[in-house]
Amino acid sequence: MKALLISLLAVIGSQAVAQTTVPFDSSAWIYEGKVTKESFQGKDGIRLTDGRITLKDNTFKNGIIEFDMTLSPDRDFPGFGFRMQDKDEFEHIYLRPHRVGNPDAIQYIPIFNGQDSWQFYYGDGYSTTVNYPMNEWVHIKLVVRESQAEIYIGQSTEPSLVIHQLKREPKAGRISLENGAPITTRFANFQYTKTDNPPMAGKFKPEAAPQLGTLLNWQVSSTFDEKLLQTDYTLPQAVASRLTWSNLTAENSGKLNISRIRKRNEEANTVFVKLTIVSDKPQVKKLDLGFSDRAKVYLNSRLLYAGHDEFLSRDYRFLGTVGYYDAIYLDLKKGPNDLWIAVSENFGGWGIQSMIADQSGLTIKP
Structure with missing residues (x-):
């Protein structure tokens, strides 16, 4: 009987962190830029250019974000933000489809005061090699817990990018999908899960101590x-x-x-x-x-x-x-x-x- 009760509590607990699906025609979004409802290769979604859409829910801190997107081989930097405090303060993941197969095909940076920082944060823990399909749907998944995060591309069971140390203070905020260029990027099947203990598979490294003589x-x-x-x-x-x-x-x-x-x-x-x-x-x-x-x-x-x-x-x-x-x-x-x-x-x-x-x-x- 006790074992059955524990099993039931586990089921209830798993339901408590169920995914939330948010259609793109929902009033839950704030729209900026050119957003067009579109069906492509059997999936209903949006085509986004020159802007972003932002979820009004400002309580995402830890958990999972998932969506499908299409990429063009042209020079572009589509991606998404999370833990957004405002347009100038958030964690940022973006893709470089024109750099497919190169060590900087995907990038993590923190945004402080609206400033990019990819010249600071590159290499292990910030950017890596990814091979994207072009002009077809690819699945993107973020798993984040406190100061660690990992990105999955496609149906891989291993993270494509392991972020050892997010640079901003872990603080709940909004989620955005972004494409600042006039190049076609589509999004579909957006969903997110809020949980403080999402499963993570990455091999995370502790932050290295300062080198002797570093000016801090x-x-x-x-x-x-x-x-x-x-x-x-x-x-x-x-x-x-x-x-x-x-x-x-x-x-x-x-x-x-x-x-x-x-x-x-x-x-x-x-x-x-x-x-x-x-x-x-x-x-x-x-x-x-x-x-x-x-x-x-x-x-x-x-x-x-x-x-x-x-x-x-x-x-x-x-x-x-x-x-x-x-x-x-x-x-x-x-x-x-x-x-x-x-x-x-x-x-x-x-x-x-x-x-x-x-x-x-x-x-x-x-």
């Missing part, structure tokens, strides 16, 4: 126009004197995502990040640096370095991804040394990655 603690200024730095070879005091500052901690990788606390626009696309290096004697130390999109490095108010790593700035294949690709040798005086880095952004990721591997004789503070 910075101050970040208010935003200003990059043009104010174009003619000076020393730190412009007229700009510096009117800035306000906030503390920001980098991720363990050393990547400092400025968009977490700052919103850029065309007239205010730059911030300074700064820290103080106290040296016990005059000495030279190597600063390893990555950045997106442009950086100017000042030591004790003197300009030492300027770099440009924006998308396509070197050739048609240059992505501008952030890594330790540059090095600067800091000629430190005894005592405090002020390190300021101006970081300017177009799109794709706003911030730096930095390390001073040899910190002997140094005290570093924001």
